[in-house]
Amino acid sequence: MVTSLVETKNGSVVRKNLGYAYIPQACAELLNAYHKDFLNPYVNFHRPCFFPVPLIDSKGKIKKTYPYEEVMTPYERLKSVPQAERYLRFGVTLEKLAAIASRMNDNQFAERMVKARSDLFQQIARFAMLVA
Numbered sequence: 001m002v003t004s005l006v007e008t009k010n011g012s013v014v015r016k017n018l019g020y021a022y023i024p025q026a027c028a029e030l031l032n033a034y035h036k037d038f039l040n041p042y043v044n045f046h047r048p049c050f051f052p053v054p055l056i057d058s059k060g061k062i063k064k065t066y067p068y069e070e071v072m073t074p075y076e077r078l079k080s081v082p083q084a085e086r087y088l089r090f091g092v093t094l095e096k097l098a099a100i101a102s103r104m105n106d107n108q109f110a111e112r113m114v115k116a117r118s119d120l121f122q123q124i125a126r127f128a129m130l131v132a
Helices: 011-020 023-044 072-081 095-104 107-132
Strands: 053-056 062-065
Touching: 011 023, 023 072, 023 095, 023 107, 072 095
Parallel strands: none
Antiparallel strands: 053 062
16 A cells, blocks of 8 residues: 655644544554554545645755645655656555545545544444443
């Protein structure tokens, strides 16, 4: 699979999606399944990101700008790289990634992810009630 090319800390992506509530360690498998099935595909194939364009000023300093033309998903960015197939794991092709990306449009996947997150938090709440 494609790893996230988002220029941010992973924690901020996760926290923005899940919030800061305590999640019991025993629910780690549920959380990992949610990330694998929903959050990672959403970030890689459906969530637009800004990608920097470095500019060198008159003093030789590199300044990063984020033009609107460079807003794309990490998958779209990967496709734009020359000879992108070279950077994929063995057995992964751009055609397989295209099939994943085209299964649903961005809004459909986001709605599905929100429902899965709601279900996840309900399961965590049920677990917390059993333990308490």
